[in-house]
Amino acid sequence: MKNVCREGSQFLKEQRVGVLAIEMMDGSPHGATVHFAYSEDPFVFYFETDKNYRKAESLYGRAQSRATLVVGFDETEPKTLQMDGIAELISNGERDAFEEVYFGKFPEKREKYKGPDVVIFKFTPTWWRFTDWRTPEGKKIWLSE
Secondary structure, three states, X not given: OOOOOHHHHHHHHOOOEEEEEXXXXXXXXXXXXXXXXXXXXXXXXXXXXXXXXXXXXXXXXOOOEEEEEEEOOEOOEOEXXXXXXXXXXXXXXXXXXXXXXXXXXXXXXXXXXXXXXXXXEEEEEEEEEEEEXXXXXXXXXEEOO
């Protein structure tokens, strides 16, 4: 999978919130606003949630769930990054990477992480599209393919 373009990477560094839609066990989508942190290499997004939230049902119900992540939905900054991919629980071997990346962006969440109901998961894009409506030449689109 090709990493996001330079413009998309810069945009992600400025953002903290996105909307994650995950496929539920019955095939229906469930969307939720989430804080995210990401790694450029490998290109993966990290999240934490509560085991009692709806998205956790899918994460515990199957090894991988189809998901979509959208970052950018503010009219004052008309840029957006749309991604399709796979959401899954992280493995024990990925905990160090998660902690470095996620707490590097959200150090205030470290105490919450110690709670018994915390679920740690990742989203790995398989496709992305970055759109910027404010380039000198007008709307510009970058695609992963």
